[in-house]
Amino acid sequence: MKQMVYLKKADSQICISFEYNNEIIQKIKSIPNSNYVSNEKSWYIPYDKEHWNIFLNLKLPYTILKDNNTSLQTTGTTFPTGSNGDNTGISETHSESSVSASMDDPPHATDIRKPVSALEIMHRGVWYYIKIHYNENEVQWLKKLDTSWWNSTFGTWNIKATVLNTEKIQERYQYWDDNAFEQLINLLKSVEDPYIVELFCSPEYQGYFFIRIKGYNADVSFLKCIAERDYDAETRKWKIPYSEEILSRIIEHYQAKNAKVINRIRKNEASLYQKFQSQEHKQRLLLSKLAAKYTSIIQNYSDTMIRQHYSWNSIKLYSFAFYQFLRSLGDIDPSKISAEKVNNYLSIRSKENMSESQLNTHINAVKFYYAKVIFLPEFKIEIIKRPRKGHYLPTILSVQEVDRLLSMTENVKHLAILYTLYGDGIRLGELLSVRIEDILWDRNQIHIKSGKGKKDRYVNLAEAQKSILRKYFDEYMPQYWLFEGQDRQHAYTGRSVEQVVKNLARKANIARRVTPHTLRHCFATHNLDAGVSLPYIQKMLGHKDIKTTLIYTHVSTQRLETIQSPLDRLKSLNKEGKTERL
Structure with missing residues (x-):
């Protein structure tokens, strides 16, 4: 609906006020002899037939106000919006009226009420506007109504139009007849509790x-x-x-x-549902972040990786690593340099407090360019020396810490995500790729399709997990993806899941850095502690080589608990009285 303007006779002029709107301002400016008074935030035009007709021809919806001590009359469909109090916005839901009137005889607004001389109630949108003669008892009673305040500009009580407020007003004033009151209650109930x-x-x-x-x-x-x-x-x-x-x-x-x-x-058109944005869209976004002189070579580089079906994470990491290599060369053509220069570049990078995995990414990015993009046979890539590989153990939470983490949220969607990550030990990318049709409810399994290395596998669907998923489906009603984004066509984003886990870990007072992948480590370690065989854990995790799974034997307490420390043996001797210690 168009914005309402408010008119008031002021001596030999018409005062025009409205909430800021550039389109209305331009129309008022077109009226001859119009004048803006900044301290009143109002426009004035001469009060005569000629200017009044020009105003009417602007076809602006308007309301005519009389003096604050008299009744209020309107020709539009909204009541004046007050400026006092916090809740001054009025929801306008009625259609416009065609207006053609004089300032001396404006038509009255229509209402479904019966006339009362000492009380006037106007219902507009989600508000009541009440004019009543001053009475201390009535003022105190009106103040107690839900969301009510006094609007000194227009001399009205602004009160939220709710079923409860309406019933209280009717009980006190008997303002509406039975038929009008029933209509009004039905209208308000349909707004408060929609069908x-x-x-x-x-x-x-x-x-x-x-x-x-x-x-x-x-x-x-x-x-x-x-x-x-x-x-x-x-x-x-x-x-x-x-x-x-x-x-x-x-x-x-x-x-x-x-x-x-x-x-x-779910609609039958599977094309409506995309896991993420297309590779082409993400490639354009990636190139937009790079210097213009390198976009051509990076586009050729990323096109090659896309053709060979690399994951987008790999494409992004390799492209940015290779981009840094190009920047170090300046204007030198990368196809003209020697392996020695590449080694020099990598040596410089290794001194920048860079991890082994990051340095390997830079090496692989450079190798990919010479081996797969430009096919340069004389470039002896084997000359490049790789850094010594470190041996790092994954971050593991105790069972008690995981339980505390899970208890930190009442959001059913977040809880279902955590249960799936920890209960199945799947990767974040695999979680976001699960479709509703991949859940085999009767078999208590989830089908993981195209996991890391483009491999499929099945993981268990635990009874506790099914209980949470029932609540999740009942509340969120996903259509295609198990965990979908706000538009219900794209999958939930990895960054959102990471933020959820990070926030819950902070609430659980877990000092270590916790990520979605930490829950995968916990799944493997806690199963190993419980006596589950290593080959079975390898199968559940989707590891190609059992050597990858063996890392969890270094953090498992299964065998460590059976080993007695020499200090404990000394303590046993002390108890037998063989040695004395302070």
Whole structure:
């Protein structure tokens, strides 16, 4: 709806006020002899027939105000917006009226009330505007209503139009007749508790879909006529056999009843659902961050990696590493330099407090260019010496710390993410790639497709995890991806998951750095501590080589607990009285 302007007669002029709007300002400026008074934040035009007709031709919706001590009359569809108090915004939901009137005889606003001489109540949008003769008792009573304040500019009490406030006002003043009061209550109930129909699916019940109906005047009689339907009183949802015909009939029925239908059943067009943005889009974003003189060679470089189906993380890491190499060369063509210069560059990089993995990334990025992009046979890549590989142990949380971490959130989606990471030991990228159809509920498994190394595998779906997922599906109703983004077409982002884990670790007072991958380490170590065989853990983690899984034997307490320290043996001797210690 267009913004309302407010008019008031001021001696021989018309005062025009409105919330800042450049379009309205330009229209008012077009009126001859218009004048802006900054301290009043109002415009003035001469009060005569000629200027009044020019104003009417602007076709601006307006409200005519009289003196504050008299009744308020309007020609538009909104009441004046006050400037006092915190809640001055008015939700305008009514359609505009066609206005053609004189300043001396403006038409009255229509209302469904009966006339009361000492009290006037106007209902506009989500607010009541009440004018009442001053009485201390009435003032104190009005102050107690929910979201109420005095608007000194227009001499009204602004009160939130709620069912409770309306019932209290009617009980005290008997302002509306029975029919008008019933209409008003029905209107407010439909606003406070809207009629909503939600449709969604769950992997727990193949061949069915669910309907949850809520809101004022919600009607389920239509559903009771459907064969084989079932109602779950605990979760307040209906289970319906799936068919396109039944689904269409239900949607049409409730749309005809003016219900808001939210259809979260997966559409057949799989192209609608993308895990992330396309490689082409991400490549354009990557190139936009680089200096213009290097974009051509980096585009050729990243195109080669895309053709060979490298993951985007690898493409991004290699491209930025190679970009740093190009910058170190300046204007020198990288195809013309020797392996010695490359080694010199890497030596400089290794002195920059760079980790072994980062340095290996730089070496691999350079190797890829000469071996796969420009195919330079005379470039002896084997001359490049790699740094000595370190041996680092993963960060592990105790079972108690993991339990504390899981208890730090009541958000069902965040809890389902943590349960899946820790309960299945999957990688972050694998988590974000899981679709609803990959959950094999009856077999208690999740199908991990195209994991690291483009390998598929199955992981367990624990009963505790299924319990959380039931609540998650019931509340969030995902359509395609198990964990989807806000637009419901793209998967949840890795950065969001990392932030969730980081925040919960801080709340749990865990001082160490905790990431989603930490929960994968915990899954492996805690299973090893519990006596699960190493080959089985290797299979669950999706490791190609068991040597990778063996790292968890270094942090497992399974065998360490059976080894007695020499100090403990000395302590035993002390207890036997063989030696004395202070």
